[in-house]
Amino acid sequence: MTTVSASxxxxxxxxxxxxLSEWKAVIGYGLIALLGLIVFGLRTDSGVSTSFQIxxxxxxxxxxxxxxxxxxxxxxxxxxxxxFAGYQAWAKLRGTSVxxxxxxxxxxxxxxxxxxxxxxGREDTNVAxxxxxxxxxxxxxxxVFGALSGTLCERSGVVNIAIEGQLLGGAFLAAVVASAxxxxxxxxxxxxxxxxxVGMLLALFAVRYWVDQIVVGVVLNVLVIGITSFLFSxxxxxxxxxxxxxxxxxxxxxxxIQNLPIPLLSDIPILGPVLFDQNALVYVMYAIVIVFQxxxxxxxxxxxxxxxxxxxxxxxxxxxxVNRTRVRNTILGGAIAGLGGAFFTVxxxxxxxxxxxxxxxxxxxxxxxxxxxxxxxxLLAALLFGFADALRxxxxxxxxxxxxxxxAMLPYLATIFAVAGLVGRSRPPAAxxxxxxx
Amino acid sequence: xxxxxxxxxxxxxxxxxxxxxxxxxxxxESNGLVVFLAVVAALVVGAVLVVFADKSVQDAAGYFFSRxxxxxxxxxxxxxxxxxxxFQGAIYNLHADSFSGAIKPLTNSLTFSAxxxxxxxxxxxxxxxxxFNIGAQxxxxxxxxxxxxxxxxxxLPLGIHLALAVIGAVLGGALWGFIPGLLKATTGxxxxxxxxxLNYVGLYLLAWLLSLESFQAPGSDNPKSPPIDGNxxxxxxxxxxxGLHWGFIAALLAAWGVWWLMERSTWGFTFRAVGANPSAAxxxxxxxxMTYVLVMVxxxxxxxxxxGTQVLGTEKALTxxxxxxxxxxxxxxxxxxRSRPAGIVAAGILxxxxxxxxxxxxxxxxxxxxxxxxxxxxxxxxxxxxxLVRFLFxxxxxxxxxxxxx
Numbered sequence: 001m002t003t004v005s006a007s008x009x010x011x012x013x014x015x016x017x018x019x020l021s022e023w024k025a026v027i028g029y030g031l032i033a034l035l036g037l038i039v040f041g042l043r044t045d046s047g048v049s050t051s052f053q054i055x056x057x058x059x060x061x062x063x064x065x066x067x068x069x070x071x072x073x074x075x076x077x078x079x080x081x082x083x084f085a086g087y088q089a090w091a092k093l094r095g096t097s098v099x100x101x102x103x104x105x106x107x108x109x110x111x112x113x114x115x116x117x118x119x120x121g122r123e124d125t126n127v128a129x130x131x132x133x134x135x136x137x138x139x140x141x142x143x144v145f146g147a148l149s150g151t152l153c154e155r156s157g158v159v160n161i162a163i164e165g166q167l168l169g170g171a172f173l174a175a176v177v178a179s180a181x182x183x184x185x186x187x188x189x190x191x192x193x194x195x196x197x198v199g200m201l202l203a204l205f206a207v208r209y210w211v212d213q214i215v216v217g218v219v220l221n222v223l224v225i226g227i228t229s230f231l232f233s234x235x236x237x238x239x240x241x242x243x244x245x246x247x248x249x250x251x252x253x254x255x256x257i258q259n260l261p262i263p264l265l266s267d268i269p270i271l272g273p274v275l276f277d278q279n280a281l282v283y284v285m286y287a288i289v290i291v292f293q294x295x296x297x298x299x300x301x302x303x304x305x306x307x308x309x310x311x312x313x314x315x316x317x318x319x320x321x322v323n324r325t326r327v328r329n330t331i332l333g334g335a336i337a338g339l340g341g342a343f344f345t346v347x348x349x350x351x352x353x354x355x356x357x358x359x360x361x362x363x364x365x366x367x368x369x370x371x372x373x374x375x376x377x378x379l380l381a382a383l384l385f386g387f388a389d390a391l392r393x394x395x396x397x398x399x400x401x402x403x404x405x406x407x408a409m410l411p412y413l414a415t416i417f418a419v420a421g422l423v424g425r426s427r428p429p430a431a432x433x434x435x436x437x438x
Numbered sequence: 439x440x441x442x443x444x445x446x447x448x449x450x451x452x453x454x455x456x457x458x459x460x461x462x463x464x465x466x467e468s469n470g471l472v473v474f475l476a477v478v479a480a481l482v483v484g485a486v487l488v489v490f491a492d493k494s495v496q497d498a499a500g501y502f503f504s505r506x507x508x509x510x511x512x513x514x515x516x517x518x519x520x521x522x523x524x525f526q527g528a529i530y531n532l533h534a535d536s537f538s539g540a541i542k543p544l545t546n547s548l549t550f551s552a553x554x555x556x557x558x559x560x561x562x563x564x565x566x567x568x569x570f571n572i573g574a575q576x577x578x579x580x581x582x583x584x585x586x587x588x589x590x591x592x593x594l595p596l597g598i599h600l601a602l603a604v605i606g607a608v609l610g611g612a613l614w615g616f617i618p619g620l621l622k623a624t625t626g627x628x629x630x631x632x633x634x635x636l637n638y639v640g641l642y643l644l645a646w647l648l649s650l651e652s653f654q655a656p657g658s659d660n661p662k663s664p665p666i667d668g669n670x671x672x673x674x675x676x677x678x679x680x681g682l683h684w685g686f687i688a689a690l691l692a693a694w695g696v697w698w699l700m701e702r703s704t705w706g707f708t709f710r711a712v713g714a715n716p717s718a719a720x721x722x723x724x725x726x727x728m729t730y731v732l733v734m735v736x737x738x739x740x741x742x743x744x745x746g747t748q749v750l751g752t753e754k755a756l757t758x759x760x761x762x763x764x765x766x767x768x769x770x771x772x773x774x775x776r777s778r779p780a781g782i783v784a785a786g787i788l789x790x791x792x793x794x795x796x797x798x799x800x801x802x803x804x805x806x807x808x809x810x811x812x813x814x815x816x817x818x819x820x821x822x823x824x825x826l827v828r829f830l831f832x833x834x835x836x837x838x839x840x841x842x843x844x
Contacts, residue, residue, distance in 0.1 A: 161630075209823035214570055214630055216822070218769060219815045226811030227487070233806035234491035354808075362634055369631065405646035412635040419627040428628075 026089045029106060033081035036110060040117035041075040048121035053128045060267045070120035077113035081106065107384075111391070118395055118402070125398045132394045133274045133387070137282065140386025141347070142167055142357070144285050145340020146364025147371060147378035148292060149195075149333040153202075154373060155296065156329035157309040157431040161217025162202050164361025165224035166334050169194035170341020172228045175352035176236070179244045184257045184346040188281065188339070191346075195338015196331050198224060203330040207323050210435035221361070229354045236352065245351045257281060257347050281339075281347045288336065293375040305329060309429035312436045322436045337361070366415035373429065385411040473774065475827050476820035484813045485517040488805065492516035519803045527798025528791035538679065543794060545682040549752060551790025553578070553744035555689040557768030558786050559696045560615075560740030562777035566700065567733040568713035573618060573633025574741040575765025576640035577611040581742025583644055584610035586749040586756035587653075589666035599669040604746055611742015612735045614640060619734025623727035629734070637765065645758055653756070663756035672751035685747035689786075692740060693779040699736075700779075709733055741765065767793075770818045789814060 051067035084106045091098045119127045146163040153160035160166075170191035178187025198220055205211040236243040257279045265276040296302035305325060307315040312322045344356050363385055370384075371377025392407040489495050495516055498509040526532060528547045534540040557574045564571040584606035594602065618632040647653045648661035655664045672683040700706035711719040712729045720726050748760055771789055775781030792814065796807035820827050827833070 205819065205823055205826075209825055211819075211822040212570075214572075215773065216819070218572060218766070219818050219822075222766060222770070222811050223815035223819070226808050226815060229808035230487060230806055230812060231491065233808065238493060359638060362638065365631070366635065403646050403649065405642040405649070409639050409642045412638045415635045416621070416627070416632055416639075419631045420621045420625045 023092065026085060026092055029081070029085035029088055032110065033078060033085050036081050036113050037075075037078035040113040041071070041078040044071045044074045044117050044120045046071045050116045050119035050122075051126035052115075052119075053126040054130060055269060056128070056130050056134075056273065059130070059269070059273060061269050061272075063269050065126060067126075068116065070116055074113050074116045074120075077109050077116065080109050081113070084109070111387075114391075115394075119398050122398055127398060128394065130270050130273055132390050133270065134277075135393065136387035136390035137274055137278065137383065138386070139389045140382045141282060141285055142340045142343040142360050143364045143367050143382035143385055144289065144379055145343070146337050146361055147367035147382050148288060148375055149337035149340070150365055150368035151296075151333075151371070151373050151375060151378055152292065152305075152336065153199075153330050153333040154368070154429055154432055155309045156305045156326045157312060157429060157434065157436070158202070158206055158326050158330045159213040159217065159433045160199075160202065160330065160333055160337075161214055161365065162198055162220040162224075162334070162361075163337050163364050164357055164359065165217075165221040166195035166198045166337035167341040167344070167357045167361050167364075168221075168224050168228055168355070169198050170338030171344035171356060172231070172341075172352050173338070174342040175244075175345035176242050178346045179242050185280070187346045188257065188342045191340075191342035192335035192338040195341060196335040198338070199331040199334020202334065203327040206330070207326050207435065210437065213433045225355055228352075232352060232354055243351050245349055257342075257349075279347055281342060284339070289375050289379045296375065306429070309431055312431050312434075316436070316438070326436070337364075340364075363411050366411055366418075369415055369428075370418050372427075384414075471833075472824045472827050473776075473821055475831055476817050479820050479827065479830060480813045480816035481521070483816045484809055485520070487809060487812060488516050488520045488803075489513045491805075516803075520799065520805055520809070523799045523802035523805070524792070524795040526802065527795030542680065543798070545676060545680045547787065547791035547794040548686050549681045549683065549790070550793045551786040552683075552686040552689045552747045552751070553764050554768055554771050554790055555783055555786035556692060556744035556747060557741045557764055558771035558775060558782040559689075559692055559779060560611075560737035560744075561768055561772035562775065562779070562782050563696060563700065563709065563740070564733055564737045565772060565777045566713045567709040567729065568716065569622075569730065569733055569737075570630050571615070571618070571633055571734065571737050572630055572769065573614060573636050573765070574737075574744075574768045575761055575763075576633065576637035577614040577738040577741035578745040578748070578761040578765050579637075579640040579644050580610035580614040580738075581607040581745030582610070582749040582756060582760045583647060583745075584742075585746040586663055586666065586760070589670035589750055590664040590756070592670075593667055594669060596669045599667060600672070600750070603666075603670040603750055604743070607742045607746025607750075608739050609742070611738040611740070611745065613738070615734040615736070615738020615741070616731065619731040622734075623730045629730075644756075644760070648756065648758055655755075661758050666750055666754045670750060671754060672747065681752070683747075683751040685751040688743070689747070690783065692743065693783050696740070697779040705732070741768070744768070767814065770814050773818050774821060 048070050049067040050070045050073070051065060053065040054063035055061070055065075084102060088098060088102060115127050119125070146167055149166065150160045150163055173194035174187035174191040176187075177190035178184045181187070201220055202213070202216055205216040206213040232243070259277055259279050260283070262276040266272040268276075296305065304315065304320050307318075308320060308322050308325045315325075316322050341357070344350065345352050350356070364382070367381040367385055368378050370381035371379070388407060388410050392404050395402060395407065396404055492512065495509065495512045498505075498512040502509050527543055529544050531540045531543050534542070557578055560577070561571055561574055585603045588603040588606040589599075592599065592602070614636055617636060618627070618629045621627040621632055622629050645661070648663065653663050654660065655662060672685040672688075674680065675682045675684055675686065698706075700709065708719070708724050708729055709732075711722065711724060712726050712733075716726050719729075744764055745761060748762075748764070749756055753760060767789055771782060771785045774788070775783070775785035792810040793807075796810065799805045799807060799809070
């Protein structure tokens with residue numbers, strides 16, 4: 001009797017939940033549009049305007065700045081948000097799926113509404129669009145490298161919580177090598193070595209000794225923080241020549257990683273400065289994302305890696321060396337995250353300081369999950385987080401009504417929603433965190 | 439991998455929780471000798487770092503081939519200076535004028551250990567139920583926020599105020615534990631990811647609160663709350679000369695409470711059963727999902743109490759750095775203590791001592807406290823991999839020995 005009623009009860013719960021999960025996109029879009037209408041549309045003072053500055057002062061092609069009447073524009077944008085939600089509902093009823101353009105267009109519209117609202121009535125400042133986008137891409141760099149590292153490791157079945165440590169190690173070694181050799185590019189080359197060393201330790205404990213991969217990752221992060229902070233306070237403070245900011249290195253005749261604008265492409269308004277007027281690390285990032293997107297899903301190597309991560313026993317049966325694949329991928333992943341660590345020192349032209357990665361490794365982990373364990377998704381998620389960070393800085397400049405701490409929480413909250421299945425469904429590789437024992 | 443080991447391994451078709459269980463069992467069952475050797479190995483690693491960073495060692499290395507003994511003696515001086523300073527900072531000050539001054543370092547160590555014991559106990563409960571909770575940091579922060587708010591906002595009679603502030607600590611921590619527990623039970627969201635993310639949400643929440651006028655000391659713009667009301671502070675244990683407060687005794691009582699919960703109560707039996715084998719527990723009629731929520735709430739409660747001791751006993755005001763790295767240190771405490779209350783108390787006191795030795799280490803041996811992080815993490819890495827310790831110290835494999843004698 002009890003079992004019957006229990007099963008009936010769970011049956012209702014699942015059907016309710018399945019309805020909810022089928023319509024959650026529509027519901028979500030609708031709720032956010034409502035929020036946009038109430039906050040941005042109705043709470044913006046009428047009669048004031050928001051001014052936008054498109055081009056930066058030194059761009060080749062200048063797009064003139066302009067201002068818009070804040071309230072009508074914010075209202076219009078909120079209505080457009082409702083239109084997108086309606087389109088999603090219509091597509092749902094017809095049973096067709098909408099393309100990836102909808103969430104992107106929705107996001108862009110929402111951002112525009114938010115900026116119009118935040119900048120309303122602030123006559124002395126204007127919203128610098130291009131500057132914000134450029135810093136968004138730049139801030140996303142360590143996240144992209146970190147998320148890509150996590151993707152490579154986890155696709156082979158090794159959880160990489162040690163991204164934070166790999167970034168920090170890379171940042172440290174890059175600073176030291178660049179300062180010692182007066183060559184920032186040598187620092188950039190050295191960074192992956194530090195990350196790979198951390199990756200090797202992870203592989204040693206996780207694959208050879210079957211220690212829980214999450215434990216190893218957490219502890220390795222503490223270890224790297226300990227070692228780099230210790231050396232920073234002892235060796236580096238005794239020999240300041242070993243830890244200089246990029247600009248100082250440049251002054252001594254060395255090279256610092258500077259922006260390398262790509263001819264013609266970098267002159268395109270907005271897109272040019274954002275994508276094609278960045279430093280070498282950013283261009284390497286584009287290349288690595290494309291290469292691994294193709295390699296993971298179109299090459300024999302990628303198929304083997306994914307087989308090892310999903311069903312190691314089957315992979316072993318057809319002759320793939322499971323543990324060797326895992327060790328190699330973990331070290332390669334570590335090296336990539338280490339390269340991303342170069343962002344903090346040589347690419348940002350800063351000297352190394354204690355714990356300077358400040359949790360970026362964990363945001364990278366979040367980007368990997370939101371990106372559903374593939375390089376393209378990781379790139380998009382990392383860009384989203386980078387733009388959120390740039391938006392936080394921009395709102396700080398124009399004086400935002402939203403406390404910056406709440407914007408800083410966004411990536412973490414988004415990840416919680418993602419793993420709870422509220423935003424899409426993210427499923428990790430099946431054999432993740434399970435040591436392969438013959 | 440040896441053939442004997444392979445024979446004792448369970449069959450291949452096991453799920454994620456089985457794997458977690460085998461790891462936690464390895465940690466829980468690792469023997470005392472391995473723990474001791476892991477500590478020794480970590481001290482050796484620490485010594486290597488100290489030698490590497492020491493200036494006089496570097497100088498002596500310059501003429502190593504003409505006078506090699508100089509290098510060795512410089513290295514010995516550096517290492518012994520460091521560990522003597524650590525001993526004097528954590529346990530007994532040999533240079534003090536009186537006995538009461540000499541034991542002051544020990545009382546400092548115990549003060550530092552109280553929050554580590556609280557948070558470590560919470561994590562230990564989770565580990566034994568098969569939950570890997572990385573969220574102690576966030577739970578400590580939330581506990582500190584609520585305890586601190588009750589502490590500085592109200593002015594209540596002695597006794598009642600402290601009790602209310604402690605309840606605040608419990609509620610804050612429990613809430614931050616409840617969220618990942620609920621999400622795991624209802625949606626299957628992995629507790630590791632959710633708790634990591636909640637740590638940061640808690641951190642930014644604290645930063646935001648401390649930017650508000652009502653959370654700042656009057657007339658100040660610093661992110662620091664008004665001082666905790668005297669009636670809400672943990673009373674001093676050994677008089678005003680020492681920092682040690684009753685929060686430490688509360689931590690010991692909590693350890694006893696957790697022992698009773700895990701070993702003597704029905705709940706504890708359920709927790710351990712779920713940790714050992716969730717599917718068997720389900721078959722035995724236990725509510726596994728409910729257990730996950732309950733365990734996370736208890737873990738959060740204990741971590742929240744850790745935040746409470748920090749804000750009500752040690753710091754006496756809410757600051758952005760109130761939680762320090764207690765939540766992460768507590769992970770190493772729980773692992774080193776093998777998730778058992780007695781072990782956690784011992785590990786908490788050890789790591790509290792390492793922390794307390796920081797200032798002395800800085801003054802006497804001119805070394806930064808970060809060396810402690812290295813020692814801590816190496817200890818945990820080694821105890822998590824007993825085969826590595828056995829390999830390093832050329833110890834026999836107990837499984838092999840058993841096989842032979844049988």
